[in-house]
Amino acid sequence: MADLAVIGAGPAGLAAALAAAAQGVTVAVVDSATEAGGQFYRQPASGLRARRPQALHHQWRTWERLKDGLTGSGVRLLTDHHVWSVERDSDGFTVHALLGPEQREPVAVRADAVLLATGGYERVLPFPGWTLPGVVTAGGAQAMLKGGLVAPGRRAVVAGTGPLLLPVATGL
């Protein structure tokens, strides 16, 4: 039983978990990904043995501080746990998760309180040609780079002016 269950091990969830643990709170962090980091600090698959994962990231020091902070913090990190529901009863909360890529094995995490840090998702507005082979979203291209160490092509046009496009263009 934890005092606090944090759902999401991105920058927000990790920062919250470490802040709570520093105050003596017993924390369990639950994330569906195989590694902590979330979208911002998405980690390359371990089998790729990336030598310089920081090359595709910005604010890497913040990630190191969060990652290193977990060691010895007492925070229990449960990766590969996909949360599908949270139940409340008179004793607190039960966070229900399914384990592993096939999401077959059920796991229940009990906690007095639950903090949702499940992040944001890329929302794509369709435009003519958006389903053509070779057309990917900025977030998709970045996820391929950071998670798979692959670029979606040899030459790229990065279309748009949002702030995510600059790190994506730099990464490509």
Ligand SMILES: Cc1cc2nc3c(=O)[nH]c(=O)nc-3n(C[C@H](O)[C@H](O)[C@H](O)COP(=O)(O)OP(=O)(O)OC[C@H]3O[C@@H](n4cnc5c(N)ncnc54)[C@H](O)[C@@H]3O)c2cc1C
């Ligand atoms: C594709 C993409 C790329 C981005 N790249 C950048 C970038 O380069 N720079 C930038 O400043 N911002 C970027 N952003 C914006 C980004 O969302 C925030 O900067 C930052 O990651 C938000 O941190 P967070 O901790 O709130 O959420 P996230 O980092 O999104 O972390 C949420 C975590 O919750 C977990 N989670 C979600 N649902 C469940 C569930 N049901 N069960 C278990 N775990 C769950 C996820 O696996 C994830 O690890 C990007 C967003 C997206 C969608």
